Amino acid sequence: MSYAMVGNESTIADRSLPVTRFFVLFIFAFLLSFSQIAYSIALSTMPDVSHAAGSIITASTNTRPNVLLIMCDDLNDYSGAFGGHHQVRTPNIDKLAKSGVVFANAQSNCPVCSPSRNSLFTGVYTHRSGDFEWTPHDKQPVLKNCKTLMEYFRENGYTVLGSGKLLHHNRKNLWDEWGVEINNYGPFAFDGNDLVGHPSVPEPFRSIGAVDGSFAPLSDVPAFPKSTGPGKPGWIYSWDKKRYLNYIDANNRDLTPDEMHAEWAVRKIKELERRNDHKPFFMGIGFVRPHTPLYAPKRFFDMFPIEEIELSPIKEGDAEDCYYTSVYPLTRKGPRYYRLLRESYPDIETGLKNFLQAYLACIAFVDEQIGAVLDALNDSKFRDNTIVVFTSDHGWNIGEKEYLFKNSPWEESTRIPLIMRAPGRSRPGSTVDHPVSLIDIFPTLTDLCRLKGDTRKNNAGARPDGFSLGPFLREPEFQNWNGPKGALTVLGVGQNKKDVLKQNYAYRTRDWRYILYQNGEEELYDHRDDPYEWDNLAGDERYAEKKQKLKNQMLNIIKKDLETIEK
Numbered sequence: 315m316s317y318a319m320v321g322n323e324s325t326i327a328d329r330s331l332p333v334t335r336f337f338v339l340f341i342f343a344f345l346l347s348f349s350q351i352a353y354s355i356a357l358s359t360m361p362d363v364s365h366a367a368g369s370i371i372t373a374s375t376n377t378r379p380n381v382l383l384i385m386c387d388d389l390n391d392y393s394g395a396f397g398g399h400h401q402v403r404t405p406n407i408d409k410l411a412k413s414g415v416v417f418a419n420a421q422s423n424c425p426v427c428s429p430s431r432n433s434l435f436t437g438v439y440t441h442r443s444g445d446f447e448w449t450p451h452d453k454q455p456v457l458k459n460c461k462t463l464m465e466y467f468r469e470n471g472y473t474v475l476g477s478g479k480l481l482h483h484n485r486k487n488l489w490d491e492w493g494v495e496i497n498n499y500g501p502f503a504f505d506g507n508d509l510v511g512h513p514s515v516p517e518p519f520r521s522i523g524a525v526d527g528s529f530a531p532l533s534d535v536p537a538f539p540k541s542t543g544p545g546k547p548g549w550i551y552s553w554d555k556k557r558y559l560n561y562i563d564a565n566n567r568d569l570t571p572d573e574m575h576a577e578w579a580v581r582k583i584k585e586l587e588r589r590n591d592h593k594p595f596f597m598g599i600g601f602v603r604p605h606t607p608l609y610a611p612k613r614f615f616d617m618f619p620i621e622e623i624e625l626s627p628i629k630e631g632d633a634e635d636c637y638y639t640s641v642y643p644l645t646r647k648g649p650r651y652y653r654l655l656r657e658s659y660p661d662i663e664t665g666l667k668n669f670l671q672a673y674l675a676c677i678a679f680v681d682e683q684i685g686a687v688l689d690a691l692n693d694s695k696f697r698d699n700t701i702v703v704f705t706s707d708h709g710w711n712i713g714e715k716e717y718l719f720k721n722s723p724w725e726e727s728t729r730i731p732l733i734m735r736a737p738g739r740s741r742p743g744s745t746v747d748h749p750v751s752l753i754d755i756f757p758t759l760t761d762l763c764r765l766k767g768d769t770r771k772n773n774a775g776a777r778p779d780g781f782s783l784g785p786f787l788r789e790p791e792f793q794n795w796n797g798p799k800g801a802l803t804v805l806g807v808g809q810n811k812k813d814v815l816k817q818n819y820a821y822r823t824r825d826w827r828y829i830l831y832q833n834g835e836e837e838l839y840d841h842r843d844d845p846y847e848w849d850n851l852a853g854d855e856r857y858a859e860k861k862q863k864l865k866n867q868m869l870n871i872i873k874k875d876l877e878t879i880e881k
């Protein structure tokens with residue numbers, strides 16, 4: 315119970331009968347003493363890390379570190395610290411990178427929103443839980459029996475606060491304090507009747523719709539020749555069509571959801587400072603850009619004039635030695651969006667440049683939101699005892715291999731930015747090249763914050779599959795990590811949901827990417843001289859031994875889980 319609520323009850327009591335007042339005061343005293351007892355128990359059961367050798371705590375107080383987890387949505391490796399697109403503008407992410415540790419070869423375990431986030435927040439591999447689609451975690455046979463990071467932190471005496479897109483299907487009861495209630499993806503173009511593709515986007519790409527078929531600066535308020543319904547065309551926040559985002563000009567407009575979440579986080583950090591309640595906090599802030607629709611204030615589009623945009627290197631005919639379309643139809647989003655973009659512009663280069671301009675604008679925009687939150691943290695008393703984790707749920711292909719979407723088995727979809735800063739423990743400005751993945755975040759935070767207790771709610775749950783990245787924070791070239799040599803990514807196929815070996819897998823080591831499709835087709839890329847994964851070496855006899863070795867390593871990770879499932 316928060317002090318604010320107790321305060322309200324006291325106010326009511328002042329206007330009530332004496333008996334009621336006594337009762338309320340009694341409850342108040344009971345809650346106060348109970349919270350103090352609970353806190354004492356929590357402290358006594360927690361290891362005292364303040365004097366431990368190499369403790370991440372620099373202060374002499376008996377406190378555990380706070381955690382600030384910042385997530386982006388669909389952000390690939392373009393940000394500057396990851397050597398991505400050379401025109402990208404991410405000064406705040408880059409600044410964080412300089413003060414923390416960059417994981418330069420971090421991978422998503424499932425490159426699509428819902429399963430990736432379920433996996434991150436429970437620590438359980440997607441293929442192990444069978445979570446390949448859009449079922450909320452608490453409706454699934456394995457994941458509903460696992461504690462989320464939020465529950466686990468709370469159980470360990472943390473105050474747990476969040477705002478924005480963290481789990482794909484948020485559950486407010488997982489948080490002590492939840493931030494802004496809003497559809498995170500908005501605003502959307504509204505034609506007076508429906509949420510539609512932005513009218514400035516050419517057809518047929520626009521026909522994809524209000525989410526994936528839309529990109530424009532916010533100043534381009536959706537206008538239509540004639541209203542098709544009872545409403546007024548313009549920007550609208552949500553599918554319920556109730557709340558408009560009013561836009562007069564750049565300085566006179568309503569905020570976008572990401573801006574609201576940043577504002578909430580800044581305000582909350584200041585409030586936590588004043589609160590002084592001795593409990594550490596876990597705060598999650600989930601920004602939705604650069605997820606589609608790619609809308610951002612115009613000044614961010616102006617940073618990337620269309621005539622100056624350069625595409626990432628794309629090889630003509632690159633998809634010809636790939637097997638994606640041997641298991642998925644050409645009507646699937648990635649190939650289809652690429653074709654629709656090509657048909658909407660004089661040529662595919664022009665189409666990709668227009669899309670990329672909006673993607674870069676949204677990255678620059680979200681970087682500014684990230685900067686606001688990090689500045690608030692760095693200006694607060696929490697700067698030196700707060701672990702910062704920054705990442706994304708997966709990446710996005712922008713035209714590589716004739717694919718425009720997430721959820722591919724290739725580097726641009728699977729590679730993610732990952733930065734960790736643990737004051738007193740991480741070496742500022744260092745880079746880890748060892749492959750790691752989102753599955754490792756849960757055990758890393760468990761390790762750094764010395765969380766205790768079973769992460770499962772009962773035996774039907776699964777334990778976290780990853781390994782703590784703690785050793786890399788101090789020693790970027792650490793050689794004896796307990797984790798695997800490579801990072802595993804799964805691309806689920808809905809119809810074979812229960813058969814773990816009937817999914818498609820990618821496996822990324824330091825130098826290689828190996829892909830095994832459910833029909834047995836393979837791809838193999840040597841990143842040492844093929845960073846764009848142009849030449850599939852899987853059919854080349856000279857690499858047969860290498861390929862087999864990678865396949866075995868990968869299957870060992872998967873089969874270990876199979877054994878666990880069969881028990």
Ligand SMILES: [Ca+2]
Pocket residue numbers: 387388426427605707708
């Ligand atoms: Ca996503």
Ligand SMILES: [Ca+2]
Pocket residue numbers: 631632633634635636847848849850
């Ligand atoms: Ca190729």
